[in-house]
Amino acid sequence: MHLTRHLLPIALLLAASLSAQDLRVEPPNWWTGMHDTTLQLLVHGAEVGALQVEVEAEGVAVTATHSADSPNYLFVDLAISPNAPAREIELRFTRNGRLVQSHAYPIQARARDPESFAGFTSADAIYLITPDRFANAVPENDSVAGMREGLVDRTAGFARHGGDLRGITDRLDYVADMGFTAVWPSPVLENDMPGWSYHGYAITDYYAVDPRFGTLKDYIDLAEAARERGIKLIMDQVVNHCGSGHWWMEDLPFSDWLNFQDNPEVTNHRRTVHQDPYAAEVDHELMIGGWFVPTMPDLNQRNPFLARYLIQHSIWWVETLGLGGVRQDTYPYPDADFLTEWSCRIMNEYPDFSIVGEEWSYEPAIVAYWQRGKENSDGYRSCLPSVMDFPQQAALIAALQEEEGWDRGLIKLYEALAMDFLYADPLSVMVFAENHDMDRLATQLDGDVAAIKMALTYLATVRGIPQFYYGSEVLLNNDGAPGDHGVIRADMPGGWADDAVSAFSGSGLSAEQREVQAYLRQLLRWRKDQAVIARGRTLHFAPQDGVYVYGRLDDDGGRVAVILNKNTSEVTLPLDRYRELFGSATTGETLDGEVHQLSGGLTVPARAATVLILR
Structure with missing residues (x-):
């Protein structure tokens, strides 16, 4: 095109x-x-x-x-x-x-041909970016006259730092070289708010790119440049709320355009009201009708005109940009029947498309409720292909943090994966270790490089669609500022012309930063060509003595074994126990090309993840 x-x-x-x-x-x-x-x-x-x-x-x-x-x-x-x-x-x-x-x-x-709108799948690896903090290619648009928030201040976590759309476009070669096949920027639509406007989730015009990020042409250029490199562009959308600076707030169309329009109340965040058979209606109404925060008015999708407006807004951006997916923010907060209509309209228009919904719950039954194909006891159905696996995220971090016990905490990961019977389509679930709303992976794992590499290996090899957060490949952290979103969304080293350290060129990186970056690059490049990782079934074994073994298998004979060893010494595995996975394979090849003979058992290194392609 x-x-x-x-x-x-x-x-x-x-x-x-x-x-x-x-x-x-x-x-x-x-x-x-x-x-x-x-x-x-x-x-x-x-x-x-x-x-x-x-x-x-x-x-x-x-x-x-x-x-x-x-x-x-x-x-x-x-x-x-x-x-x-x-x-x-x-x-x-x-x-x-x-x-x-x-x-x-x-x-x-x-x-474009409607059939060309192929969404992200388990064959992809997604790179999540906070645009304001990734790269500044156009300093001239850092501050725009007439907008409510003023000049940039890179020393303040809540302020704008100047990253923009062209900055992402200019760094797509790096993204592709790392092995990522999809990029998900947080919202870039206009957020004309007096403060905290950098994050993008308080939209003030659903059809306008925020000029501090660039123009509609810049957004289209990003989509085109990504496609040229085989990278899908995912749009982060928000249908639950808008920003209090939205143009229509001065003249609302209907008396019920917003929930609690005359007397705003903040939501109770009780997301289980959708599934709870005993939930009081007052709790349900406050959950879906309450404002997310006082500066984000809650949209009433039960108003048919607003519902239609939001559906068409989503389709307009899919068609305009040729998107490879949509991520829907705060998924359980809008009206549930609207979410069905919204997701089904999009999927009906683009049958091979992908949408992932954010349900920040650590109970897999709650998350699974929203996925397409799920048979729910209350009869609720949707067309949402993918959900975000927060339960798996919590289990991964807990399993790698815990050191006590015969299994050294790995049972948490094993039992979390066992909950896949709740999902209609586990291969379409999005897995991750961190995102823009939680502590950085390096902070969660106390800077332990061995544990970080195990986490990255797990995400790249377990079932589902892996998502990684920008900068984690060079160990960005928010140490000393737990939970501080402004620090979690730190500037990508090398994204500004005067940066002394650059993740993109490697200049100034420490040995550990280079090690983790090279390791993730190797993992993702390998993963791109592994059909067994994208579509294979999973087989795992209960952890024993600080070792967790799982594998991916397909009908074409592909077999990959992954061994997580948390022990401080190398371990030799009794392969008879794992024969169901290893089968008649005589060798296993690591990502480095090292070949292990399997006839006499398998010795794996201490505190490491070992990936073996079985032959």
Whole structure:
């Protein structure tokens, strides 16, 4: 796909905005040939709710209009024939048959075949990035006149540091060289808030890139550059809440556009109300209706116009960027029936797409409830392909921290994996050791390089879709500031022109940093070509004497054994116990190419993870 094909939509958007400066129309454009041929426009302008709308265009018809509680909104239902020609149509706003205002609205041809929207899978390795803290390629956009938050301050964890979209694009060769096949930046849409705007989760315009991150063209360039390198772009979306600085907060369309609209209350965070057969309705309402924090108004997805708006917003970005996935923030906080509608609309439009939902619960039964294909006792179903495996994350850290007992804590990992019977599709679950909301891996494991390498090995070889957090490959940490998000989301070394240390070039890195970075690079490069890791079944053995053995097997004869040895001395395994995994294999080859003969047992090094390709 050539970049010039994406410049046309931008030009049309600019033309549309210039032709009707007093009207805001969202989505700002749409496409012909979509599976769902209906579209609902949100129109905002002075007294627009009293107007009628006409369209005279082949294949496009107005089927209904809806006024709101505010006179300054009108919702317009369009039907767009699958064969409607791509063109700029004219929306004619009239009163008593007389033209009051017209608006040029782009109906575009789809730039990609719908079947090309392949989402992330267990064959991928995902790199999570906080854009403001990754790389600053355009210092000129660090501060933007007229926005509520002022200059950058790299010494303050809560302030903006200047990272931007072009900074990510410029570092994609590094991402690809490390072996990552998908990149997930936290939200980059406009967050025009007076403070803490860098994180992106308080959106103030659902159709605008925050200018401190760049432009829509910069976002499209990132998507294109990623595709050229075989990297999928995942968009972090938020349908539960917006920022209190959102443009509509001064003139809400309906009296129920927000939950607790007149008297805001903060959510109780009791996420189990969805599954709890005994939950009181008052607790359920406060959970899904309460504001996440006082500066993030809670959106009422039970309002059908807002629900439609949010669904179309998600689809618009998938189509505009050619996304390889969506991560949905705070998944259990919106209305559950809306989440079904939202996920099913996206998956119906893009059957091979991927969405992962954040359910921060350490009970696998709670997490599994939301996944597609799960048979729940209350009958709830969704179309959500993937969920984030917080239970496995907690078990991994606990297993590597604990040193007491005959198994040295590894039973926690074994029993957590045994809970996979709860998931409809364990291969599609996202596994991770850390993210942007929790202490860095190096901090959780007290800087223990051997334990860190074991954690990275586990993520790269266990079932599911592995996600890694930027900078962990060079041991970024938040030591001395536990739980401090501003420190957890530290600047990537080398992302700023005056940085003395660079993760990208290797300049100034310590021996331990280089060791871990090289190790993860080796793991992920190897993983890319291992179908048995991507799709194979899992076999594991109860830990004994500080050793945990598990493997991945497939029907084509692929076999990989992984041995986690927490002992301070090397261990020789009695292979008869593990014959179900090792089978008739006579040798096992490590990632370094070292070949072990298996006839006389297998000796593995102390405090290490050993990966063996069995032959």
